[in-house]
Amino acid sequence: MILTEFMENCALDSFLRLNDGQFTVIQLVGMLRGIAAGMKYLSEMNYVHRDLAARNILVNSNLVCKVSDFGLSRFLEDDPSDPTYTSSLGGKIPIRWTAPEAIAYRKFTSASDVWSYGIVMWEVMSYGERPYWDMSNQDVINAVEQDYRLPPPMDCPTALHQLMLDCWVRDRNLRPKFSQIVNTLDKLIRNAASLKVIASAQSGMSQPLLDRTVPDYTTFTTVGDWLDAIKMGRYKESFVSAGFASFDLVAQMTAEDLLRIGVTLAGHQKKILSSIQDMRLQMNQTLPVQV
Secondary structure, eight states: OOOOOOOOOOOOOHHHHHHTOOOOOOHHHHHHHHHHHHHHHHHHHHHHOOOOOOEEEEEOTOOOOEEEETTOOOEOSSSTTTOOOOOOOOOOOGGSSHHHHHHHOOOHHHHHHHHHHHHHHHHHTEEEEEEOOOOOOHHHHHHHTTTOOOOTTTTBBBHHHHHHHTTTSSGGGGGGOHHHHHHHHHHHHHGGGGGBOOOOOOTTTGGGGGOOSOGGGOSSSSHHHHHTTTTTTGGGOOOOOOOOHHHHHHHOOOOOOOOOOTTOOOHHHHHHHHHHHHHHHHHHSSSOOOO
């Protein structure tokens, strides 16, 4: 019989989606710190995880996060000059979380786990969004090869997005070690003021045409389609019942309107209002020019 610790909140990705917008930045950074500490231990034991993702992180009732699912983990060869695990077998690779050298050459290292950790950071700060959204795996491979990197999630502190970008450096030897990541997160937790500077939507992006964070409202047939696209489909009936059934009306909505129709979660209000602001900008850009 094997006894394992009971983690009440199950997998991190689904837990975040169920609690969208409910945590402070410090709480989210605390989760990231726990994951980094677990990976620091694994790397010091010469293990490479190979499948680090929010779905493989478990959360307990105190929001403590622990690394799980070691089905793909391997012991690294004891060669200090190049500690790698080279997979000669076939099998699926979690493309969206995997470092480019691991995809291209099947060479897995603690540095490739660091790349995956950067994706986990993005998942946490976006409350469980799918990395690279609806892009195909091949599109993701091509985009990363062309130096595209994920933009900061909404309200993500600049310091955290910069750490993500450090994890996604092409040269694996230049990526931070997990010990350095833990130290960086500890400093951010001690200096909470440094987390108040919010990253801009264009931070670290070299291929802006691939940015899927701002949906084009003209591609949607209904307000419900738009809400689905921004992961707020749960409010479709509320919008329609309150009379907000056209984009012209939605574009005029305020925070008070959202409260009135039942959108009470601060994170959901921010997400919807941010998308409404983008909608207004798109509407202004498509207005006919008077001659």
